[in-house]
Amino acid sequence: MIAVVDYDAGNVKSVEKALDKLGAKHVLTSDPEIIKNSDSCILPGVGNFGDCMDKLRSRGLDSAIREFAASGKCFLGICVGLQLLFDESEESPGVHGLGILKGKVKKFESSEEIKVPQIGWNDVTSVKGRLFEGIADGTFFYFVHSYYLDAEDKNIVTSKTSYGIDYDSSVESGNVFATQFHPEKSSDAGMKVLTNFLKIAGEI
Amino acid sequence: MLTKRIIPCLDVKDGRVVKGIKFLNLKDAGDPAETAAAYDKQGADEVVFLDITASADSRDTQLSWVRDVAATLFIPFTVGGGIRTTDDFKAILREGADKIAVNSAALMNPDLISDAAMKFGSQCVVLAMDAKRIEGTDRWTVYKNGGRVDMNIDAVEWAIKAEKLGAGEILLTSMDADGTKAGYDLELTKAIASSVNIPVIASGGAGSCKDFYDAIEVGASAVLAASLFHYKELEIREVKEYLKERSVSVRL
Numbered sequence: 105m106i107a108v109v110d111y112d113a114g115n116v117k118s119v120e121k122a123l124d125k126l127g128a129k130h131v132l133t134s135d136p137e138i139i140k141n142s143d144s145c146i147l148p149g150v151g152n153f154g155d156c157m158d159k160l161r162s163r164g165l166d167s168a169i170r171e172f173a174a175s176g177k178c179f180l181g182i183c184v185g186l187q188l189l190f191d192e193s194e195e196s197p198g199v200h201g202l203g204i205l206k207g208k209v210k211k212f213e214s215s216e217e218i219k220v221p222q223i224g225w226n227d228v229t230s231v232k233g234r235l236f237e238g239i240a241d242g243t244f245f246y247f248v249h250s251y252y253l254d255a256e257d258k259n260i261v262t263s264k265t266s267y268g269i270d271y272d273s274s275v276e277s278g279n280v281f282a283t284q285f286h287p288e289k290s291s292d293a294g295m296k297v298l299t300n301f302l303k304i305a306g307e308i
Numbered sequence: 309m310l311t312k313r314i315i316p317c318l319d320v321k322d323g324r325v326v327k328g329i330k331f332l333n334l335k336d337a338g339d340p341a342e343t344a345a346a347y348d349k350q351g352a353d354e355v356v357f358l359d360i361t362a363s364a365d366s367r368d369t370q371l372s373w374v375r376d377v378a379a380t381l382f383i384p385f386t387v388g389g390g391i392r393t394t395d396d397f398k399a400i401l402r403e404g405a406d407k408i409a410v411n412s413a414a415l416m417n418p419d420l421i422s423d424a425a426m427k428f429g430s431q432c433v434v435l436a437m438d439a440k441r442i443e444g445t446d447r448w449t450v451y452k453n454g455g456r457v458d459m460n461i462d463a464v465e466w467a468i469k470a471e472k473l474g475a476g477e478i479l480l481t482s483m484d485a486d487g488t489k490a491g492y493d494l495e496l497t498k499a500i501a502s503s504v505n506i507p508v509i510a511s512g513g514a515g516s517c518k519d520f521y522d523a524i525e526v527g528a529s530a531v532l533a534a535s536l537f538h539y540k541e542l543e544i545r546e547v548k549e550y551l552k553e554r555s556v557s558v559r560l
Contacts, residue, residue: 117378117402118382118404121404125382150431152429214505219505219507221506222310223477224312225310225311225313225559226310227309246383248384266309289384292382
């Protein structure tokens with residue numbers, strides 16, 4: 105059973121629909137105990153870094169997620185769910201992220217060419233790791249974000265994407281996976297990434 | 309590299325896709341979820357649904373089509389038409405839509421944009437704007453109620469204001485070009501796209517592959533078409549191949 109973390113952020117519906125489609129059992133929950141006892145966990149979300157951390161904290165979900173990640177069971181963060189795994193974000197100075205992985209989240213510099221937020225399909229390159237099994241380098245995924253990850257340990261970075269700068273668009277560190285893009289909105293390629301995760305997690 | 313998006317648009321009435329000219333002689337044209345899934349297969353980057361259901365009451369009770377779309381479509385989709393309040397946003401987002409387009413209600417109450425952006429994030433707030441040229445000038449004003457009422461608001465100023473209020477994208481329809489198949493209004497598209505730093509979706513007037521290219525060249529981040537794709541006068545893939553040959557980044 106997969107716990108999809110419900111913290112009143114973004115559109116979790118599409119993640120649930122994708123899991124339904126792939127035949128993976130899941131529960132949408134904000135109960136720390138259910139999360140800790142689940143077999144795998146997905147932290148979805150679109151939203152403000154600081155707001156999201158507040159919402160996680162006020163529900164006691166921050167420690168539940170840290171505990172889950174430390175348990176060795178498979179974890180997937182999506183979009184803000186990736187950013188929250190790290191230490192801090194320029195979106196919310198002074199707010200501590202979950203700190204499960206080391207790195208900073210920075211704002212895109214806007215220009216005439218670079219509109220912020222980045223909305224749309226961009227390619228992921230230098231792909232490696234288990235999430236991208238069977239996915240060609242340069243495949244397009246759907247992104248919606250104004251801030252990007254700069255991971256401290258580049259060994260955990262499993263893909264790069266270019267938007268004004270080359271940034272880290274996904275990570276894999278042991279049992280912890282995360283993507284800046286939305287696999288649940290990235291058509292066949294996204295479903296493949298989710299399928300890979302669910303297989304690694306033993307959910308399908 | 310971020311690609312330029314090709315977006316088919318579908319009109320929905322009472323939960324069914326309908327097709328007609330200028331909202332007249334509407335014919336049933338299928339199920340929203342099935343029609344959208346077919347567009348996904350053809351390479352659409354997103355889908356926009358415009359709910360033209362006449363009465364608000366029946367619209368509220370007919371949201372199940374949004375749920376069905378969300379269960380079958382794994383690319384982003386926007387729902388517009390008759391959205392008045394942040395509660396409307398909430399109801400439609402809860403059914404699984406990714407973005408909501410607001411038009412007349414935002415003109416009547418611009419705070420709707422900021423309230424929705426605050427509550428749900430700018431990424432899901434699309435300002436839809438119907439603009440018409442003031443004859444003999446290089447200025448456009450925006451219209452409400454499906455192009456029936458001139459608000460005497462300058463289109464460029466309205467776009468800038470909407471961005472400040474927190475709109476994440478602008479869906480820009482040229483009333484002059486709409487239905488002509490003579491190409492997008494490039495001057496309007498350029499005027500708006502160069503005034504804001506959020507993506508502009510050009511709409512109205514597409515008739516050929518070159519029209520899509522031209523709109524992108526003047527600054528559109530995405531291009532929308534309805535009848536052209538619906539009547540299969542052009543395939544989405546065809547448009548994308550044309551653009552790719554001309555060095556426009558597209559997802560193929």
